[in-house]
Amino acid sequence: MAEEVVAQEHEASVASVESVESRATEVSAASAASPVSVAQKVAVLGTGKIGEALLSGMIRAGWSTDDLLVTARRPERAAALRARYGVETVTNAEAAKSADTLILAVKPQDMAALLDELAPHLPADRLVISAAAGVPTSFFEERLPGGNPVVRVMPNTPVLVDEGMSVISAGTHATEDHLLRTEAIFKPVGKTLRVPESQQDAATALSGSGPAYFYFLVEAMTDAGILLGLPRDKAHDLIVQAAIGAAVMLRDSGEHPVKLREAVTSPAGTTINAIRELEKHGVRHALIAALEAARDRSRELASGEG
Numbered sequence: 001m002a003e004e005v006v007a008q009e010h011e012a013s014v015a016s017v018e019s020v021e022s023r024a025t026e027v028s029a030a031s032a033a034s035p036v037s038v039a040q041k042v043a044v045l046g047t048g049k050i051g052e053a054l055l056s057g058m059i060r061a062g063w064s065t066d067d068l069l070v071t072a073r074r075p076e077r078a079a080a081l082r083a084r085y086g087v088e089t090v091t092n093a094e095a096a097k098s099a100d101t102l103i104l105a106v107k108p109q110d111m112a113a114l115l116d117e118l119a120p121h122l123p124a125d126r127l128v129i130s131a132a133a134g135v136p137t138s139f140f141e142e143r144l145p146g147g148n149p150v151v152r153v154m155p156n157t158p159v160l161v162d163e164g165m166s167v168i169s170a171g172t173h174a175t176e177d178h179l180l181r182t183e184a185i186f187k188p189v190g191k192t193l194r195v196p197e198s199q200q201d202a203a204t205a206l207s208g209s210g211p212a213y214f215y216f217l218v219e220a221m222t223d224a225g226i227l228l229g230l231p232r233d234k235a236h237d238l239i240v241q242a243a244i245g246a247a248v249m250l251r252d253s254g255e256h257p258v259k260l261r262e263a264v265t266s267p268a269g270t271t272i273n274a275i276r277e278l279e280k281h282g283v284r285h286a287l288i289a290a291l292e293a294a295r296d297r298s299r300e301l302a303s304g305e306g
Contacts, residue, residue, distance in 0.1 A: 043069035045106065070085075104131065164189050168195070201302065
């Protein structure tokens, strides 16, 4: 009987495959299009993991290294970037004078000092893109009296593997052209989404912090696999592939997650028994509460609370 139920669940889950394959063909064709071409000199200030991922993504998308500048605090880091990417390393002041667009990818607590250093050298027409979590565009506009256009971006760590989501909001002086220029920089490392800045804290809770929730879930499910008798490496591989497959189906099928879940959930089967336990233990409520807490903390950081 158990074997029949599992088989029914497997057959039900196959029902969505055709729509997934059709949608995947469309996505592949769209992604084959050339990246947006933008004639500008771009400087990346702060070449940690996110900054370097953006630099690497732009180069792979066809940007000339002649149009890219980077800054680094340590000489050995600057030398490594020159050797790895063939880009010019400059001081922050030189970047402010020379670049059309500055990407500020330093830590939030270092942003005020960086802006104080840039302000005397920064022409008013230069685009400033912030990739610092929780720092509103007003923070930059107050410290850059020339009226520079500012765009706030909240990327997440999957930009490191070109699967990131970068949430984009325009500041007071940013135009459609500035948003397009920003998208051209971030699209090589994933997707972009425009939202009003008032929604950035919610986007941070869902997308900026989002990967950590999935890692937490994979960690818990791996432990469950061990409890059920599987070796850790096999439990890990099973869960990771299930996560990848489910994510691709969510993205490419166009189906609502409820419909995809129902396709795996046959009457009296294994899946519905598991979901009953998740609901019994308030997992859905816990997730909502967790995201609200993340949003609230983002608001606190944006207001300057430590």
